[in-house]
Amino acid sequence: MRIMGLDYGSVTVGVAISDGLLLTAQGIEVIRRKQPDKLRQTLARIEQLAKEYEVEKIVLGYPKNMNNTIGERAEKSEEFAEMLRRRTGLEVVLWDERLTTVAAHQALIEGDMRREDRAKVVDKIAAIFILQGYLDYYNMNKAKEAGEGEV
Incomplete structure (x- = not known):
């Protein structure tokens, strides 16, 4: 089983x-489109x-506002999640992505990457952060359920 993360x-x-x-x-990659819709x-x-990767679940970044409310970007993510469910037949989990793009930019800056180059990969790095956050949560809960002590 594999899980896909999307920013x-x-x-x-x-x-x-x-x-x-x-x-x-x-x-894996950044998918670019010429028009937003x-x-x-x-x-x-x-x-x-x-x-290709035999994915069984998709984790989609959910850009809530810092005060935990749902704004226009989060609503668009909800609509996209429904499109993904219909298209792929897979479970789609919305995962709080607050500050992942900021963290991705910071990691690339610390890696001394030029601004032009950062723009090409920042969304892929943000997708890694989204998915890694979900995987850490998933594995922590799996360990708790198995009774592997305090986590």
Whole structure:
């Protein structure tokens, strides 16, 4: 089983995939579209990647506001999640992504990457952070359920 993580933006979607043990997230690609509302090719590419990597679940970044309210971007993510469910038939989990893009930018700055180069990969890095956060949560709860002591 593998899980796909997505950072859904207005013109890009960062994509990450878990390893087979569901321990780590690796960035795969950034899907770019020319127009914000043209999602057919984006959905087709995500479906293709899901089949290629034998994905059983999708974790989609959910950009809540800092005060925990739902804004326009989060509503668009909810709509995109429903499109993904219909297109792929997979479970789609909305995962709080507050500050993941900020963290991704910071990691790339610390890695001394040039601004132009950061723009090309920041969404993929954000997808890694989204998926890794979910995997850590998933594995922590799995350990608790198995009675492996305090976590």
